Amino acid sequence: DAGVTQSPTHLIKTRGQQVTLRCSPISGHKSVSWYQQVLGQGPQFIFQYYEKEERGRGNFPDRFSARQFPNYSSELNVNALLLGDSALYLCASSRGDTTSTDTQYFGPGTRLTVL
Amino acid sequence: DQQVKQNSPSLSVQEGRISILNCDYTNSMFDYFLWYKKYPAEGPTFLISISSIKDKNEDGRFTVFLNKSAKHLSLHIVPSQPGDSAVYFCAATPAGKLIFGQGTTLQVKP
Numbered sequence: 001d002a003g004v005t006q007s008p009t010h011l012i013k014t015r016g017q018q019v020t021l022r023c024s025p026i027s028g029h030k031s032v033s034w035y036q037q038v039l040g041q042g043p044q045f046i047f048q049y050y051e052k053e054e055r056g057r058g059n060f061p062d063r064f065s066a067r068q069f070p071n072y073s074s075e076l077n078v079n080a081l082l083l084g085d086s087a088l089y090l091c092a093s094s095r096g097d098t099t100s101t102d103t104q105y106f107g108p109g110t111r112l113t114v115l
Numbered sequence: 116d117q118q119v120k121q122n123s124p125s126l127s128v129q130e131g132r133i134s135i136l137n138c139d140y141t142n143s144m145f146d147y148f149l150w151y152k153k154y155p156a157e158g159p160t161f162l163i164s165i166s167s168i169k170d171k172n173e174d175g176r177f178t179v180f181l182n183k184s185a186k187h188l189s190l191h192i193v194p195s196q197p198g199d200s201a202v203y204f205c206a207a208t209p210a211g212k213l214i215f216g217q218g219t220t221l222q223v224k225p
Contacts, residue, residue: 004158033212042119042204042215043159056212090158092213101147101166104213106158 002027004093004107012113013081021076021110025093031055032074033104034066035090043090049074050096078112086114118142119207121216129224134192136219138205141186145207145214150179150190153202153218162203163190195223 005024013019025032031050035043045058049068068074072093078085088111092104120139128134140148146167151159165172165179165188172179178191192199200223206213 006158031211035213040217042206042217043213045212045214048211056210058212101164102208102211103149103161103164104208105161106151108156108158111156 004091004105006089006091006107006110008110009108010111010113012115014115015081015083017081017114018077018079019081019112021078021089021091021112022073023076023091023093023107024073025091026105029093029095029105030072031094031096031102032068032072033092033094034074034076035092036060037088037090037109038086046076081114083114086112088112117217118145119205119214119216121203121205121219123219124217125220125222127222127224128195130197131194134190134195134199134221134223136190136192136203136205136221138188138190138216139186140188140207142207142209143183143186145209147208148179148181148188149206149208149213150177151204151206151215152199153204159204192221195221197223197225199223 033048034046037043047066048056063079088109091107094102094104149164150162153159202218206215
């Protein structure tokens with residue numbers, strides 16, 4: 001079975017531009033979460049979506065937004081890019097159970113570089 | 116405010132020996148903990164998890180121990196193999212989101 005897929009693999013943008021990252025979850029998973037990982041740190045939670053509804057939001061500015069589609073795929077949008085947005089953006093999918101034991105599985109990530 | 120901490124940035128062990136990676140957390144409400152392994156240029160790979168109702172969970176060479184009173188968990192890898200060399204993250208999951216530690220880089224020497 002296919003795992004979580006993300007596109008593109010790499011992306012280079014300039015300050016002030018906008019970017020859209022895409023994610024397809026594991027078949028049967030209804031929840032998608034987004035994380036940002038900068039070098040030397042653990043991933044930081046950005047958003048979680050379940051059944052097209054936002055279930056959680058991390059401490060990120062309003063320049064970050066996301067949505068989930070009826071097929072459970074998701075997009076993360078970042079507007080007005082800053083140099084500090086350069087990071088690995090990770091998508092994770094899970095069944096979407098409300099129980100805390102809902103394990104998240106990660107895609108390979110999108111490496112965003114802002115110049 | 117780091118709610119999940121991995122205080123050892125790196126660990127080096129000999130092939131065949133035990134690797135022990137440690138993790139501390141601050142919030143006693145956390146009730147599910149996971150370990151992920153990450154190779155460069157790849158996403159984290161789920162390894163093993165433990166619920167707060169248990170104090171030990173095993174899966175092959177990997178065992179996770181949870182000490183709730185100390186708010187401490189550890190991952191044991193026995194025997195360690197060179198292919199285990201990677202960055203290991205512990206994470207806690209309150210309310211659906213994962214809170215990660217900073218990671219520990221494990222190097223297993225042949």
